[in-house]
Amino acid sequence: MNKTWWKESVVYQIYPRSFCDSNGDGIGDLKGITKKLPYLKELGINVIWLSPVYQSPNDDNGYDISDYENIMTEFGTMADFDAMLAKAHSLGIKIVMDLVVNHTSDEHKWFIESRSSKDNPKRDFYIWKDGKDGKEPNNWGSCFSGSAWQYDETTGQYYLHLFSKKQPDLNWENEKVREEVYAMMNRWCKKGIDGFRMDVISLISKDQSFPDGPTNGGLYGSFESCVNGPRVHEYLQEMNKKVLSKYDLMTVGECAGVTVEEAKKYANSAGTELSMVFQFEHTALDNGETMKWSTKRIPLVPLKENLTKWQKGLNGVAWNSLYFCNHDQPRIVSRLGSEKDEYRELSAKCIATCLHMMQGTPYVYQGEELGMTNTVFKSVDDFRDLESINAYHELTENGIISPEELFPKLCHQSRDNARTPMQWDDSENAGFTTGKPWINVNPNYKKINAKEQLTREDSVFNYYKKLISLRKEHEIIVYGDYELLLPDDEDLFVYLRRLNNNTILVACNFSENTRNFDYNDIGNGRVLINNYKDINLNDMKLRPFEAFAILF
Template sequence: MKNWWKESVVYQIYPRSFCDSNGDGIGDIGGIIKRLDYLKELGIDVIWLSPVYDSPNDDNGYDIRDYRKIMNEFGTMEEFDRLLAELHQRKIRLVMDLVVNHTSDEHSWFVESRKSKDNPYRDYYIWRDGKDGKEPNNWGSCFSGSAWNYDEETGQYYLHLFSKKQPDLNWDNKKVRTEVYDMMKWWLDKGIDGFRMDVISLISKEEGLPDGPAMINGYASFNVAANGPRVHEYLQEMNREVLSGYDIMTVGECSGVTLEEAAKYASSEGKELNMVFQFEHMDVDGDPDNKWTDKKMHLPDLKAVMTKWQKGLEGIAWNSLFWNNHDQPRVVSRFGSDCEEYRERSAKMLATCLHMMQGTPYVYQGEELGMTNVPFETIRDFRDLDSINAYHELTEKGIFTREEMMKYIRYKSRDNARTPMQWDTSAYAGFSESAPWIMVNPNYKRINAKEQMERETSVFHYYKKLIALRHKHDIIVYGSYELLLPDHPHIYAYIRTLGEQKLLVVCSFSSQTVTYSIPKEFESGTVMISNYETGERKCGELKPYEALVILQSSDLL
């Protein structure tokens, strides 16, 4: 079944780092409005806007104090309304971040909740007595340390799967769900086009809150809290009460999701969500019990995971496709090459590999420029709570030395994605007129939007071509997927098929020339897109980080 959100390309904006319009060093709504023509030129269909709600910013806006108010640093509700109108005028839809697993501890609900055990809002959150003078269970926060915080006033602990300033809501309380649904309808009636739902797979906790196994940096709570017993009941209720009444796009961030669970969240029957974010491919360069490592990805592992999801959801549910977001390091530095010789080639190759698959592609700000990880020098350069907490906890426990942890967080920190968008060669990369809230990547004079928009061979123009091809050819959107060479250590090749049409995608993940012969059925096909010119390619081999897409039927171009 065809849908507009299947045929769309989404662009994620992290507002704090996108563009500053008032010179305070913090990105804002006015800055986004200023850059809308850039996004229109790129060709994207939807913006996913990370949180702009009122927040004390303990976790950069994912700790919400008031769901119906705009953060002062970002602007006003009037500016938001203008942004929405300007986007719709350009035929670009807006998807908001929905953060309802938890609130800020400064939200009025929690302020009331912690006043007394018999307060009407007490049951809006998850409060428990301790056990034997300790926390109620051994769950650890995803940001290090315990997932429980003791409240002196009432003598109980409250659950926070993330920061202690992000108490978890109690979704088993019908009043909480009603409040959330009313807030969602308020935004949808304003005219937004959908929601990206933050850690939505965590909203239903296992009855009794049982202990989980210990891990190197604390128990990762989502391994036991994810996909709880009533999560599908609650999302189906949300769909009936809210989502089904609007023509919108919904995507759930589902930490710990399995293929079987994803088929329920994003079933083609449309009872819950349109699609989910799964993170299995983001773990191929990690260890099972510890994400802080500089381990490199093994390509057959990546192919196995991507193929599992492509084939596993085919005809059943819809995939979301991403390499980057605000929680991941830059993919060029991670799966490609950020050395100057191959940065652009590998950025284009990675884009090709992803955008030719079945699913809705997501582009994270700066990805379309091939932005790289950042050479942070000391822990003082970081702003990410997760990275800072892990650094101190794991070095103080003697698990890693300071030098080891600096190496790991330089490679994996979320702050790699959060440095300012690189617009031009002026001071602070054209992001702001004053020093930004986090350092600018010093390579901005070589990597920036102005230079790339003016150069036809740039990464920007390559993304523009990929997006245009997806808009033109149904086979890219709806075709089935078949993996070739599953065990090849350097080549990711697959075939897309729709009716009588076939498309071959070949991507080299190597910095060396690799031997490869195109299947005979594609020898007379037409090259749809490649990151090398025809004269640069040689029969029987793939050049470093080469990407090649061949359409079997040339008359379709």
């Protein structure tokens, strides 16, 4: 059993723009994060994953970077960053930075040079192609709608952007690009950071024939030849050799399109690439027929099947990351739990129990520990997310779906649900800012906020705190094997964890129905955690959204 600190950690993701505003400009900042570090220490997390804080024009909320080694003016200064890092380390909290190197901003100095002329030394830092028959070089579509190619009149060629047209893709085939990226990473590591979360890292290697992708009935083809591309593992092994292996880091790759077999390479136990990956299969189970947009609920049987596949598939050969929420996902209580007053907290605790008791490193997204829910959008004007805004215009203006039919689906699935301000208290703007927030606060902040939950023993916050402490106390929760029970039950998610001579039974009822439940010798177990105030092991019924973990 290969034990490491990052396997035994719990990670908390901070989306800086929405976490805490220290100066009243309506935008969260580094000083705000520093101010709230004692709150995170109280929760018990070990690691912060910090979404991008680098200089950026903010076309995609900081994931379009114009300078990797300066801090976004709205967030503060490098001195503010250094102070935050020092304070976090003093509290025993590590900092993992977001690494965005599939693309840069079109305002990055490399791209400004690259687009200036065909013979500029930086020309091949990006991917430039001639058009075909007066059209784009191929049919690839952008993740943010429209073509993945942008015509540039200066040189009469197209550049590739798998995301916004202001996010041109770097050309990883160019060794000089890789050298620049590794040098930048080394400088951050020497500053004392503790790792990297790597944005869309599975897309950095492109098939150099640039073939058309299947259209699947859409306006544009997919770019399947970019996912897990031909040289991606070569690049990551090179990165590991030149940067990662020199420091004691945690690394996690955001790997769109990753399979279990590919994940065994990315997160191999030999440590030649990354610590772990994010896969997205389970977060796509409620996607709709029109791109991802829907009002569906995540179906439990396919969810169990998928998570079990990853638990079993990586056991002993790679490592899982455990998450439901992040800055790109709607709130999980609204997708898998219940927003009803009588069930919201129970369902938030049920979801947390199910996830945190699995094998892997758990991730908590800001506000998840409070049971925050999706917000209320009154019109398209309320959206700030580029993906949501672009999808609305593309799908409605091309007659694919009516605005009336699309709007509730956007409301349910928009990334903006995760980006509403952190709900600190019941004062104006939820205590996030004294100014006008950059995005509207969720109206339910008066009843869902940290100040109220910190004072209440049975709050969602204190439940997360207990779950996190249990992981530190019981090795079986971190390293134990996993076995699913009742795979076809549409309400119950039940599984076992085993290590040495110990067993943990985890049972979660994801419905509003009371269900009979039987497990041999359950009365002989010790309850580690349960989300109702009472539990009767001699007459076992699982009440609505009831969850518990029992150690034998």
